[in-house]
Amino acid sequence: MDTKHIRNSINSWLYPSLTFGTLLLIWWLASARGYLSEQFFPTPAAFVTGFREEVASGSIFRDTLASLSRVGAGYAISVAVGVPLGMILGTVLGARLALLPLLNFLRSLSPLAWIPFAIFWIGIGHGAVIFLIVIAALPTIALSTMAAVAGIPKVYFRVAQDYDLKGLQRLTRVIFPAILPQLVTTLRVAMGLCWLVMVAGEMLAGNTGLGYLIHDANNGLRLDLIVVGMVVIGLLGMLCDRLLMFLTRLPGIRWGYDR
Amino acid sequence: MSTGSIRIKGLSHSYGATAVLKDIHLDVSPGEFVAIVGPSGSGKSTLLSLLSGYLKPTSGVLERTGTTRTVHQADGLYPWLTVEGNLALGLPKLDAASKRRAVSDMVGRIGLAGFEKSFPHALSGGMRQRVEIGRALCGGTDVLMLDEPFSALDYLTRLKMRGELCRLLEDQPRTVILVTHDIEEATQLADRVLVLSERPASIVYELKIDVPRPRDVTASGVVDATKAVLKAMGYEP
Structure with missing residues (x-):
């Protein structure tokens, strides 16, 4: 060095x-x-006391685990469905024509508008929050994966034809690696979205978790605990983004950033 | 000698109402090196796309024998694959051990020993084009299409690359179609130079060059041919 x-x-x-x-x-x-004034914002000392209280009771860990598992599940479902769906939309014209308006509609609609139905259908708790996260992240992931496929240089497909890469091989050995750098950006944006929706979802359709912690603290006028919740959410969000950023260092992805 | 041939009769092509190629006739025999030059926008690239099979002609006959691979102007390598990985694309049918041998053989031929694990973005423009040519030659390709292969390189590198191409073709003879706007490149390399007219393009001039390769760019045969082609294209000094 x-x-x-x-x-x-x-x-x-x-x-x-x-x-x-x-x-x-x-x-x-x-x-x-x-x-x-302490009526409007807690003092640093109150924040520290509140944080210790949460740690001592263990509830901050339970809430963090609940939120993380919901984001994890919602994110995993959204990526597992959204990326292949985006690749299909990017390569099959019929699928694009049929599904693009629907996805754009869903993307324009705030996921929070689904909260009443999430509660009716699934009930308050884990499932409803995961549902809201998926509703928010999946269209975004699918649409930007599609855009990445559309942006692949034509010459890569000509090379694929010359070297007999067809069908599934073309998808896995040309299209997928070609979009990987952009996909990492998409994954980072989607992760941020999942965090945002998780907080709102837990406030309105949850009974545990960091979002619910804020909601509950608000009802009890515990401003210190609101800030505790905010700090933990912000730090965990940053950490998740950092972890995804490590992906950009992998040799199969780095080319998209080194050029 | 494993090489392919090409036969074109009365071929025309248009994009919608725009006629690009009109009544092209061309026979390329196995092992021949044919260069196609013409003013920009004359349909050189369209002709190459037709020859490579990326496009189907609007009318006329196009027959090819053997496999065809194209070397592109720039950025035709897959950036997510190393030099080795890109070369191996040319050898899909071999087992792992023979593939490794063939790849390392080609790495030596194109003078890139030591760069096997490098990614394209870490190579110079000339090195990248050498890998592209190597990849296209791997695995017994019959017809090599060269689409302005050296036009993104500086002059000296371009001269050097022409020499390397001749050397590679000497070891592994191929039928070659070179599309270029660099007339000197065409006359230095090709057995036959074809000149396309303005759009809709047809072949308006043909010149055979019977000088053995490798030729020096300043050799009298090359200079005379360059003069003749320039004249056919309407350039008067």
């Missing part, structure tokens, strides 16, 4: 730490000097 590399990796930790440090300092100062 040369010095420039070391400096870059130090800076990639230092700069964000400075940003968050400054925000913490402002929060602390504003609370201590009385600019920020």
Whole structure:
């Protein structure tokens, strides 16, 4: 590692730490000097107390696990169905004509509009939240996978024809690897969407989870616990995105970013 | 000698109302190197797409024997595959061991030993085109279509690549169709140069060049041929 590399990796930790440090300092100062009333926002001390309370009772872990498992399940279903569906839409004109308007309609409709039906059909809890996540993420994944397929350079298909890659081989050895870099971006966007919907879904159609924690704290006027929920959601969301970003370093994907 | 031939009779092609090619006649015998030149927009690429089988002609007869592979202008390699992986695409029917041998043999021929595991984006333009040519030659292709294969390269690299192509073809003779706007490239490499007219294009001039390859770009036979082709294209110095 040369010095420039070391400096870059130090800076990639230092700069964000400075940003968050400054925000913490402002929060602390504003609370201590009385600019920020406790009625409107908790003090850092109240936040720490609230956080300890949640940890001691173990409920923060149960809520985190509930939310993570819902996002995990909803995301897995959306990717498993959305990516192949997008590839079919990108290659089969008939499927595109038939399904594109429906998907665009669903995408334009806020997934939260489905909450009443999610509750009627599935009942409050796990299933309803997973349903809402899938309704939000699946059309987005399918549509942007389709767009990625449409953007594959024509020359790749000519090469496929010259080298006898047809049917399933064409799909798995040409189309899929060609869209992988863009697919990673899609997966990151979809993950963000899943987190957003999870919070709203749990607030209205859940009885556990981080979103419900915020909802419940709101009812009890526990502003400190609202912030605890917000911080955990934000940090976990960042972590998930980071993990997906590692995919861009794989040799079969990196070419899309190095060019 | 495993090479294919091409027979075209009265071939025409149009995109909707736009006639691009009109009444083309062409016979290419096995092992022959034919270059097609013409003004830009004259339908060179359309002709090549027809010859490669990517397009079907609107009318006329097109017969090909043997397998055909095209070397594209640029970016024809699959960027998600290494040099080895791209070359192996040319050898789908071999078992793993013979495939490895054939790939490493081709890596040596195209002078890329040591770059087997490199991805295309890490190679220079000239190296990438060498891999493309190698890939197209792998596995006994009969007809090699070259679609402006060196036009994205700088002049000196282009000269070097022409030499390499001659060397590769000497070891593995093929029927070659070269489409180019570089007239010097055509006259330095081809046994026969065909000139297309403006759209709708037909063949308006044909020149046989009986100089053994490899030819120097400044050899009198090449220079004379270049002059003749330029004149046929209406260029007067």
